[in-house]
Amino acid sequence: MxxxxxxxxxxxxxSTDHYHYLAWKKLSDELHISFDEKDNEKLRGVSRMESLDIILEKSSQTYSQVEKEEFANKKNTLYQQYLKQMTPxxxxxxxxxxxxxxxxxxxxxxxxxxxxxxxxxxxxxxxxxxxxxxxxxxxxxxxxxxxxxxxxxxxxxxxxxxxxxxxxxxxxxxxxxxxxxxxxxxxxxxxxxxxxxxxxxxxxxxxxxxxx
Known part of the structure; x- marks a missing residue:
């Protein structure tokens, strides 16, 4: 029962997918990594740090854990700014x-x-x-x-x-x-x-x- x-x-x-996408897209653009809505689909149901790792797989650079945490925090700040546009x-x-x-x-x-x-x-x-x-x-x-x-x-x-x-x-x-x-x-x-x-x-x- x-x-x-x-x-x-x-x-x-x-649905907050669009806000996630906008935040990840802005971060990816700043890191000069290509990112589109198809890439965003791979991040569904995945944690923030795991999502970041998926995005960074397309980069030719290697980043430290400290840098990754900074990127993840920046994405979250951007995301929260978008979320504050939501209403009932x-x-x-x-x-x-x-x-x-x-x-x-x-x-x-x-x-x-x-x-x-x-x-x-x-x-x-x-x-x-x-x-x-x-x-x-x-x-x-x-x-x-x-x-x-x-x-x-x-x-x-x-x-x-x-x-x-x-x-x-x-x-x-x-x-x-x-x-x-x-x-x-x-x-x-x-x-x-x-x-x-x-x-x-x-x-x-x-x-x-x-x-x-």
Missing amino acids: IDTIIFDLDGVIC SDLSVEVKETLDQLRNKGYRLAIGSSSKNTKLILKQLGLENYFDAICDGTMIQYSKPHPEVFMKAADLLGKNYKNCLVVEDALAGCIAAKSASMHVAAISSAYGSPYADYHLNTFKDLLEINNK
Whole structure:
């Protein structure tokens, strides 16, 4: 019996991909590294430092760990500046109404995101106090496909992993949830994933899941 739903944030509750892209693009341009939207797709569901390493693979230069950390911090500063442009109007009516209906059905709702900006994003969307638990990148050691973020979200609520449904838009997230013995609902880019138990054409399709 599913009694808890854990949502990834980026690409599920809202879309911040464009802001990530703009920040990585600006940093890449400054480092004279080619970077386009196709390259950006490789960074989905990947931690900031791992994303940076992927970008730097295209550089002919070698950078120290200190330099890498400076680059990552600069990207995050740029990203946060873009995020501050978000408002509650960036939260779709469909998502908010679906969340409200799921809550009314008695589900516990949580966020499981590897983003360290999760709380800022939720605040900008007017959802900072909405979810029963939030586990983000500031609370975990391992990024997806490791299941840590979802396991901790469930632990915060004292819930059995087998009673949790994870909603994900990235393959790495689907793998992470499945390895924690959780149910998986795939949406957007993860639609059709062999690791998913449910495939959502739209966010509101969550309401059609037969909870047994």
